Amino acid sequence: MLRYAIERLLTAIPTLLLLITLAFFLIRLAPGGPFDSERVLSPEIEQNLNQLYHLDESLPVQYFRYMGQILRLDFGPSFQYRDWTVNQLIMQGFPVSLTIGGFALLGGLILGVLIGLLAALRQNTWPDYTLMSLAMAGLSIPAFVLAPLLVLLFAVKFGWLPAGGWEWHWQYMLLPIITLGMPLVAYVARLTRASMIEVMRSAFIRTARAKGLPMWLIVLRHALKPSLLPVVSYLGPAAAAIIAGSVVIEKIFTVPGLGTYFVQGALNRDYTLVLGVVIFYGMLIILFNLLVDLLYAWMDPQIRLNNRIRH
Amino acid sequence: MSMLGQWRQTLWLQRPGSLWADALARLMRNRAAMLACVLLLLLVVLVCAGPLLSPWDAEIPDWDNASMPPDLSSKHWFGTDAIGRDLFVRVLEGGRVSLLVALLATIVSLVIGVSYGAIAGYFGGRLDAMMMRMVDILYALPFLFFVILLIVIFQRNILLIFIAIGAINWLDMARIVRGQTLSLRNRPFVHAAEAIGVQSKYIISRHIVPNLLGVVVVYATLTIPQIILMESFLSFLGLGVQEPATSWGALVSDGAQEMQTAPWSLLFPGMFLVVTLFCFNFIGDGLRDALDPREHL
Numbered sequence: 001m002l003r004y005a006i007e008r009l010l011t012a013i014p015t016l017l018l019l020i021t022l023a024f025f026l027i028r029l030a031p032g033g034p035f036d037s038e039r040v041l042s043p044e045i046e047q048n049l050n051q052l053y054h055l056d057e058s059l060p061v062q063y064f065r066y067m068g069q070i071l072r073l074d075f076g077p078s079f080q081y082r083d084w085t086v087n088q089l090i091m092q093g094f095p096v097s098l099t100i101g102g103f104a105l106l107g108g109l110i111l112g113v114l115i116g117l118l119a120a121l122r123q124n125t126w127p128d129y130t131l132m133s134l135a136m137a138g139l140s141i142p143a144f145v146l147a148p149l150l151v152l153l154f155a156v157k158f159g160w161l162p163a164g165g166w167e168w169h170w171q172y173m174l175l176p177i178i179t180l181g182m183p184l185v186a187y188v189a190r191l192t193r194a195s196m197i198e199v200m201r202s203a204f205i206r207t208a209r210a211k212g213l214p215m216w217l218i219v220l221r222h223a224l225k226p227s228l229l230p231v232v233s234y235l236g237p238a239a240a241a242i243i244a245g246s247v248v249i250e251k252i253f254t255v256p257g258l259g260t261y262f263v264q265g266a267l268n269r270d271y272t273l274v275l276g277v278v279i280f281y282g283m284l285i286i287l288f289n290l291l292v293d294l295l296y297a298w299m300d301p302q303i304r305l306n307n308r309i310r311h
Numbered sequence: 312m313s314m315l316g317q318w319r320q321t322l323w324l325q326r327p328g329s330l331w332a333d334a335l336a337r338l339m340r341n342r343a344a345m346l347a348c349v350l351l352l353l354l355v356v357l358v359c360a361g362p363l364l365s366p367w368d369a370e371i372p373d374w375d376n377a378s379m380p381p382d383l384s385s386k387h388w389f390g391t392d393a394i395g396r397d398l399f400v401r402v403l404e405g406g407r408v409s410l411l412v413a414l415l416a417t418i419v420s421l422v423i424g425v426s427y428g429a430i431a432g433y434f435g436g437r438l439d440a441m442m443m444r445m446v447d448i449l450y451a452l453p454f455l456f457f458v459i460l461l462i463v464i465f466q467r468n469i470l471l472i473f474i475a476i477g478a479i480n481w482l483d484m485a486r487i488v489r490g491q492t493l494s495l496r497n498r499p500f501v502h503a504a505e506a507i508g509v510q511s512k513y514i515i516s517r518h519i520v521p522n523l524l525g526v527v528v529v530y531a532t533l534t535i536p537q538i539i540l541m542e543s544f545l546s547f548l549g550l551g552v553q554e555p556a557t558s559w560g561a562l563v564s565d566g567a568q569e570m571q572t573a574p575w576s577l578l579f580p581g582m583f584l585v586v587t588l589f590c591f592n593f594i595g596d597g598l599r600d601a602l603d604p605r606e607h608l
Contacts, residue, residue, distance in 0.1 A: 149581075
């Protein structure tokens with residue numbers, strides 16, 4: 001188990017390096033500079049600006065300087081939001097994104113697993129068909145179609161919830177969390193149902209049944225853990241999907257989260273901000289994947305005992 | 312045997328009771344999937360031929376009738392948008408863009424994913440381990456953020472963007488194909504080909520790849536809706552298709568801004584988008600159940 005953990009940790013390092021390198025050089029390929037959109041600057045001022053931000057150095061020098069900064073977790077100053085560092089912008093936006101994303105992830109998982117279990121235990125009956133049709137709808141209705149409809153219904157028509165904006169109050173969080181979490185509920189429900197059905201057919205469940213154990217005990221004690229394995233391994237991609245989804249959700253509900261900053265940064269060629277957000281989220285996903293791998297290994301005896309990954 | 316002959320044999324010329332005949336029979340019994348097929352076919356015909364039915368043009372505004380609700384007498388069947396362009400024609404034009412772009416990106420991801428996976432799986436050993444470790448590493452990168460970076464770089468050139476999306480979106484395909492190839496490469500017909508000295512590249516292209524068709528078809532059907540969704544998502548953010556061209560995502564985005572006064576401008580493109588995604592998802596599910604009757608996702 002320890003060897004497995006170290007091995008996983010070691011693969012996270014090249015991933016991180018690749019992430020930073022790719023992002024750094026990709027953004028430098030982009031035509032146009034960060035100071036293009038403003039009024040024409042005199043050459044001296046432009047030179048001074050370039051010097052201030054080290055844009056006048058050769059690319060490799062800039063690259064290693066940036067690497068050094070990242071190691072100190074310093075993402076540098078923002079090009080567009082003057083007087084702000086990227087760290088400050090991230091600190092500003094991330095708590096908001098984390099709140100929405102965290103609740104969406106947690107709620108989506110719990111609800112998805114419950115729905116999946118229910119559907120699996122009632123396989124091929126009407127509750128199963130209804131729930132799975134709903135899950136299909138959840139997968140097929142994109143958040144940016146659902147969100148305006150929900151706003152139209154709950155904010156405009158009934159006036160129960162605000163249509164957008166942000167305060168630290170549940171009323172402002174509810175619609176973003178629902179729209180962000182919905183595809184996750186659908187996907188997790190389908191995953192859980194499929195794996196639960198497979199587990200319920202396996203020999204050790206038949207044995208448990210033959211012993212005359214009650215159904216709820218079989219499910220809780222024997223079937224639940226193995227059937228959650230696919231869900232656990234989906235956690236990494238789920239977190240990535242939630243982060244990506246938050247970009248759109250934040251735009252629809254005008255939530256001042258990190259995704260909003262990212263899109264703005266991409267449009268304004270705010271190099272440092274875009275890089276900062278990509279690397280920050282990339283690190284987060286890599287870290288999360290690492291934790292998920294460890295959780296998986298702890299849950300799956302095949303890895304715990306054999307120290308091998310199944311493919 | 313020619314490549315074409317090989318494919319044809321895999322697909323059609325097989326006895327009843329073969330994998331494909333059985334799969335087809337199972338698919339035909341799946342009512343949801345069949346309905347989705349018919350619906351999708353209708354949709355494609357409508358998207359291709361529909362604009363010819365309407366007297367209006369997608370880009371020329373009807374100035375007297377801006378933001379008009381659906382109306383049969385003036386032939387604005389889906390109403391008009393804020394500057395008077397006919398929504399019926401625009402929704403169909405947008406659909407053409409969305410579908411084409413998704414198809415293109417899917418083909419790109421297919422070509423890369425299948426060749427990568429087949430090579431890794433066929434040669435195995437250290438090469439396989441290295442190639443798959445690479446896939447693992449790429450998996451951990453925040454995909455959407457890279458797409459947005461690429462868009463910034465390619466200046467919103469829609470064609471390049473979707474080639475880029477396809478070029479990033481091949482990881483799942485590579486994994487699935489590799490898994491299948493691993494089991495195929497120990498089958499007698501591959502050994503036979505090796506024994507008579509067929510070159511590796513021909514074994515892969517003529518013996519491995521045609522036999523991967525099942526998984527590839529299933530997975531491609533599930534990739535198309537993903538990419539339609541991705542395109543809509545980007546267009547919604549203002550990063551995808553640019554005016555005057557349009558797509559379902561761009562139309563939904565416009566519609567969402569006017570939904571309080573003109574709800575039809577959100578409903579029609581939204582409906583087309585959702586129905587299309589439904590169809591692809593049902594067909595993909597149906598194909599998977601048909602080709603692999605074990606209980607799956």
